[in-house]
Amino acid sequence: MMMPxxxxxxxxxxxxxxxxxxxxxxxxxxxxxxxxxxxRASWRFTEELKSNAIRSQSYHVPQxxxxxxxxxxxxxxxxxxxVKDLWYKMLEDYLKALVDPGVRTIVWxxxxxxxxxxxxxxxxxxxxxxxxRVRLLEIEYTEPNLRMVxxxxxxxxxxxxxxxxxxxxxxxxxxxTTEGIKSMTTGKRIADQWRRTGQLVDMIIRTELNSNKxxxxxxxxxxxxxxxxxxxxxxxxxxxxxxVKMLRGxxxx
Numbered sequence: 001m002m003m004p005x006x007x008x009x010x011x012x013x014x015x016x017x018x019x020x021x022x023x024x025x026x027x028x029x030x031x032x033x034x035x036x037x038x039x040r041a042s043w044r045f046t047e048e049l050k051s052n053a054i055r056s057q058s059y060h061v062p063q064x065x066x067x068x069x070x071x072x073x074x075x076x077x078x079x080x081x082x083v084k085d086l087w088y089k090m091l092e093d094y095l096k097a098l099v100d101p102g103v104r105t106i107v108w109x110x111x112x113x114x115x116x117x118x119x120x121x122x123x124x125x126x127x128x129x130x131x132x133r134v135r136l137l138e139i140e141y142t143e144p145n146l147r148m149v150x151x152x153x154x155x156x157x158x159x160x161x162x163x164x165x166x167x168x169x170x171x172x173x174x175x176x177t178t179e180g181i182k183s184m185t186t187g188k189r190i191a192d193q194w195r196r197t198g199q200l201v202d203m204i205i206r207t208e209l210n211s212n213k214x215x216x217x218x219x220x221x222x223x224x225x226x227x228x229x230x231x232x233x234x235x236x237x238x239x240x241x242x243x244v245k246m247l248r249g250x251x252x253x
Contacts, residue, residue, distance in 0.1 A: 002241070002250060004104070004161035005223060006152055006200065008111070009216075010191040011207030012168055013037075016214030016235075018109055019044055020207060021163045022054055023236035025104040029097040030056040031090065033113040037165065059090050059117075079131070080124040087121035090114075094151070098158040106155060111164035114151075115194040119144045145196065152200045164201065166193040203227075205240075216240075224248055 004025070009017045018041040022028060026048060032038045038056055048054040061082060097103050108114050119136060122144050127133045136144075155162035169192035170185045191197070191204075198204060204220035216235035221227040224247040232239060245252045 002223075002245060002248070004155075004159055005202040006155065006162040006164070007203045007205060008164045008166055008191070008193070008197055008201045009205045009207060010166040010168060010193070012189070014040065015207040015209050016041075016216075017165045017207050018107075019214065020205065020216060020235055020237065021107045021109060021165055022048070023238065024107070024161055024163055025237070026053040027103050028054045028105045028107060029093075029100075029103050030054060030107045030109060031094065031097075032056050032058045032109055033060070033090075033117060034110045035060065037109055057093060059086055061086060061117075080120050080127060083117060083120045084124040084128075087117055090117070094154075098154055098160060103160060105161035105163060107163040107165065108151075109163075109165040110167055111194070111197065112167045112192045115144075115148065118147055118194075122147075145194075148194050148196070149200070164193070164197060166191045166197070168192055203240075205235075207235075 007024075009020055011017045013036075018037040022030065022041060022045050028048075030038060042049060042056075045054055049056075094106065097106050119141070122140070123133065123136050126136070126140070152162065168189040171188040171190045172183045172185055174181050175184045198220065201220075202222045203218060206217045206219050208215055208217070210233065213234055216232045218227050218230045218232075218240070221244075223244050226247055227240075227243060230243065242252050244250075
């Protein structure tokens with residue numbers, strides 16, 4: 001029997017990442033840390049939203065914290081406010097979803113923003129003890145990394161499907177130049193996410209547009225290796241899950 005998977009969906013804005021995520025087994029708890037993605041996709045799921053088969057909750061940085069950040073000058077230390085409380089509110093709701101027997105899938109949208117909130121919440125904790133702190137030291141990333149691992153492990157232990165929606169960013173590499181080593185873009189777009197994500201997920205799906213219609217490519221599949229490289233037009237999770245079960249010789253319930 002196929003256990004609920006952990007799946008990463010990555011792609012550019014408007015390529016159907018959230019729409020694909022919302023086709024996973026329901027009821028779904030959608031944890032919205034971004035602006036725009038859910039509103040673009042939600043019109044496709046009107047009935048599911050009315051029946052609470054999909055429940056979405058927004059987690060955005062408090063408006064005052066944004067205003068405070070915009071007011072900062074380049075010479076002034078960046079003081080983070082409001083993120084720690086938001087982070088622990090997210091965790092509280094996540095735990096409720098994990099223990100709710102009626103929930104089958106939890107969607108973090110976006111996982112890109114979850115990592116940012118995780119590190120900023122931890123930095124805010126540090127700043128409350130030392131107001132001159134501007135950033136985390138490399139050694140201090142151990143704690144945020146452990147917190148992110150716990151988010152994934154907790155879903156597996158609870159038997160919930162977990163979907164991580166990720167943006168893309170420019171890949172950069174250090175290149176030797178006449179002026180020394182410089183970080184330069186390679187022209188490739190990669191997932192903008194917590195760096196250990198690929199190690200922990202069961203599958204990675206890349207979304208794109210083909211003639212203005214979404215398509216999905218399985219770029220990594222630990223569930224069935226033969227599925228890597230498969231392309232689906234106008235995808236939903238049911239068709240991908242059916243392929244997994246067929247290749248594994250499992251009944252398609």
